[in-house]
Amino acid sequence: MARGRICGYSQGGGGAMGRRGPLSFLGPAAVWGGLLGLSVYCAEGPAGFKPFLNLEALLLVVGGTGLALNVAYPAGEVWRALARTAAGSPAGDEEEARRWGEILRHGADSAVGMGGLGTLLGMILMLSSIEDVSAVPRRMALALAALFYGLLLSEAFFVPLSRRVRGPDLTLRLPPPGGVYRRVTHPARASL
Secondary structure, eight states, rough: OOOOOEEEESSSSSSSSSSSTTTTTTHHHHHHHHHHHHHHHHOOOOOGGGGGGHHHHHHHHHHHHHHHHHSOHHHHHHHHHEEEEEEEHHHHSSHHHHHHHHHHHHHHHHHHHHHHHHHHHHHHHHHHHHTTTHHHHHHHHHHHHHHHHHHHIIIIIIIIHHHHHHTTOBOOOOGGGGGOOOOOOOOOHOOO
C-alpha cells in the first residue's frame, strides 16, 4: 500500500507527520473553541460565558442524543464505536467500520434533532408564559442554548469522529466523489 496522507491521517510512516494520537480530532475544535471563547471574553469579560451555560438545554441535548442512540443501537455497540474511534483504533472488519460510521452519523443527526427539539420546547414555554415578561428571556435562552448545544455536539464531536472510522487496512473511510454510494452485492449472495 502506498504511504501518504488522506485527509490529515497518515497511512503509515511515523515521525512528525505520522499517525495521530487519541482524540486528535479535538485539536482543530479546541483552536476554534479557544478563539470563540477569547472573543466572548474580550467582548463581555468573564460574565460573558454565563449565557452559554444552560443546564436544562445541555441535559436535553446530551440526554436525548444518548437515548436516541441507545434506542437505535445496542448500548455496548454505541460505547465501543465511540471509544475505539476516539482512540484511533481501526475496526475489526469492513462491516464493523461501516456500522460504526452509521452509529456516529446517527449521533450527529440526533444531536441536531435534539437541539431543534429543545428550541421548540423553549419557544412553546416562552409563548405559554408570555404574560409573565420576566420568564420570556429565560425561556428564549433555553431555546437558543439547546440549538447551540445540538449543533456543537454534532459538528464538533460526532461528525469528526464519523470521519475517523477506519477499517482494518488503516485507511480512512470517506464517501465517494459526489457522495453517492452504490450497493454492491457479494457474488455468494447474488444467487439467493
